[in-house]
Amino acid sequence: MNLFTRIVRAVRKYDDENNFTCDICNREVFGNERVCKRCRDALPWNNGYICPFCGRKVNEPGVCLECKERPLGMEKARSAFTHEGEAMRLVLRLKRGSRYLYRTLAELALPLLLKEFEEEDLITFVPMTEKSERKRGYNQSGLFAEELAKRSGKPFAAVAEKKRDTLAQKTLGRREREKNLEGCFTVTDRKAVKGKRVLIVDDTLTTGATTYELACAIKRAGAQRVSALTFTSVQNKTPFGKPPKEK
Ligand SMILES: [Zn+2]
Ligand SMILES: [Zn+2]
Structure with a gap:
């Protein structure tokens, strides 16, 4: 060295x-x-009413409108915060060069992991295409996921790759996003996921389409079940509509 x-x-x-x-x-x-x-204490903790499937904040107890219309397609998803205020800013800063913040996200999300995903026996993350990762210099979800694994003592593995870049997801609704993502993930380590309860870690749950697409690929590769943990989630204020614009 x-x-x-x-x-x-x-x-x-x-x-x-x-x-x-x-x-x-x-x-x-x-x-x-x-x-x-x-x-x-001032962070927007997602600890009020949540949808039992996608884990998004809802205004009254029950299933959110998106999940009623179209099930999430995996065991469950949970997020530590709603995508606003300083929680949202931490995600944006992490994506825009403040690499060190992956540890902050992991520290804040660890209690949620321990509470909700005690049984999951493999942590993985949403891969980026080689090109995108080279451009940013790192995959923020990968860093966040690996740190969560380290702190929780759970096994960690990079099990998939993203073959092609997809259209910018921000402006698309859930259905359009699913179409856009179809077949873009390939599981490269089938042995690692076979029979496992896999937890996908990502920074933000927007419509859930990205996580869903990856979850499908992992399930097809033989996982027992797939869940997701994200740092923040976007509350859909309008059913089936476009997600709010990121600032
Ligand atoms: Zn402070
Ligand atoms: Zn839901």
Whole structure:
């Protein structure tokens, strides 16, 4: 290992083990937590009524309109936060170059993983195409998923690849998204998923179409069941409509 690599690794290790300021407000923190108590309490925790299938926030107890119209197609999905405020900002910052924030997401989502996915025995993530990953320099979902696995002690594996880039998903409804994604994921490690209860980790659940498409591919490869955990989820205010625009 050359000196440069050694220094980079040492800095990363130091950074992993030490954190002195809150990742949201930059105030000093104690005890190595990534987010201070004040910011943590102010986050949009998704802990009110949720849809029992997709885990999105709903205004009254019951199944959300999207899931009533079209089932999610996997065991269940859960998200730690609604896609707004500082939770949404953390996701956007992570995607726009603040690579280190994957640890913050993992720290905040770990309690949800332990509470809801005790039985899942393999953690994986939504792959990007080689081209997209090269462009960003990393896959934020992969980093987030691997960190969650590390902190929970669950096995982790990259089991699929994304063959082609799809149209920008943002402006499409759930059905259009599903069509757009059809067949874009290939499971490359069938042995890893066979007979397993697989948990797909991703940053945001928008319509759920991406996760659904990957879940189908993993199930076809022999998984016992597939669930999903995301950091945030978009609450669909209008049934079957377009998801709200990301800011
Ligand atoms: Zn703070
Ligand atoms: Zn739902």
